[in-house]
Amino acid sequence: MGKELSTDTAAAARHARFGKLPERTRFEDMAEEAEAAPRGGANAYNPEGSWKYYSCLALDLGL
Template identity: 75%
Template sequence: MKKELTTDAAAAELRHARFGRLPERIRFDQMTEEVEAAPGGVKGSYDPEGSWKYYSCLALDLGL
């Protein structure tokens, strides 16, 4: 049984030498970033009055 422990310890040492250690954990508050939204007129924003320009309907395209 001691032979298995030394083999496991040697394998662990070999793994540690090859891969090193795991990176440090990142806290949740470091994963998020709060950014203020740009005031109106942002490209790609939703405009309910101008959305009709981009409406696509297959039936209309086929003339049905």
């Protein structure tokens, strides 16, 4: 019915078709650490001006 391949023959056929697995990626190479640039200018958080962007439905309805 179907031809049965021995383990060595099957492994050789698989290796011929797919080749070898890629090298493992080290954990240290997966992430890069970088210093965060200080935020300034128009994008900086201003706690005194944050009330301008506060939205509350109760205040909008006058409750």
